[in-house]
Amino acid sequence: MSELGWFRTSELALLGVLAQGGAMSGYDVRAYIKASVSQFWSESFGQIYPALDRLKRRGLVKNRRDPASARSRMVYEITPRGRKTLREWLAKPPEPERPRSEVILKTFLGDHATPGVTEEHLRDFASRADARATELEQVEVEVRRQNAGSKSLAYWVASIRAGILLSRARAAWAHEAIGLIGGVQPERTSDGHNDERSFRQ
């Protein structure tokens, strides 16, 4: 019945963007993603154009030349079948994420670094995270104001709040980490060797 298995996550995400944003060109899709969901999702042209093509061949989107534009634009629109598939995908529990974090790994390995560099990374990380959170708080206000009454507003705000809370948590962690390692003056033996293997979770 459900042919969800035939589609990659990128394709389903594009389907969602088209459902949300209406008829769009591949170029538009890119801009839309950058402007709205870039905090937690990204797609490049190398994904978008082939994906739109596959979605079209399976009947989940249809395309037509854009008559409103002087340029030669091909706009894509989601079909009823596309909406059904999107609904099926949205009903599936999201895959658990296992992102890599270079900054946490470097903190974990801080004992092997030149003294001070880890704190420096953490300060940068904290200030960027703080700035991001503040920026997103303004976005939240704007989105609330410009979309008052929209039935999607609560979902949009919820997704923005994710960025805010996670950014604040990153900043809070970085500050805490600076405090934790601040008392330690990393020392190395002559060749910097370290034989400890006792850390286990």
Added chain:
Amino acid sequence: MSELGWFRTSELALLGVLAQGGAMSGYDVRAYIKASVSQFWSESFGQIYPALDRLKRRGLVKNRRDPASARSRMVYEITPRGRKTLREWLAKPPEPERPRSEVILKTFLGDHATPGVTEEHLRDFASRADARATELEQVEVEVRRQNAGSKSLAYWVASIRAGILLSRARAAWAHEAIGLIGGVQPERTSDGHNDERSFRQ
């Protein structure tokens, strides 16, 4: 001078693991990563064995058969040159991360989902995040206890704290999001169409 550019992140991460854990086989490396840094880093055998080989050919690690084992194990150890390269890498500012989050994307698109499913995903997400945080808090206690006095302890604790604070933030966000969208009863027009394009960040 610095030949950092020749190495992939995976290879440098393995170098860090070898610096931290001492002489290890590829199999050990895998187990070590799973046991210690799996919250924020992962490597598969398909990466590990070729990576160890490349590191060896560049002189950053050396290997020997393990005489202490009845099995035919090849153990790898970081060299002074390896430590130097590791130090250089640790001094470089971590690459900014841009992880994808399926759960946030599905929340953003919640208006196009069957009523109730998004809340359900968020409840699952929150309970898993809460469980994870609680588990990591116990890990923190254990690690503190078993490694009291170790000069690496503060760095290890800092990395565990990242998992705790981020998990707590994920749970807090999910609860907040449930509240935000709880008041909304998603309604669709006859074909579920939605023409709004006004969301911009």
Added chain:
DNA sequence: TTTGGCATGTAATCCGTTACATGATTAG
């Protein structure tokens, strides 16, 4: 007129996981 942005697409490359193939050792 020339630069920048619109617009589409492909090729190369990188990075990573999964599956497979193989075999030895050890615990039950």
Added chain:
DNA sequence: CTAATCATGTAACGGATTACATGCCAAA
């Protein structure tokens, strides 16, 4: 004896970014 685990490696595949190639339209 036999199942689980230790141990090493490769091949296939998937997914994503970057760079490249091309060209048109609009504004300065």
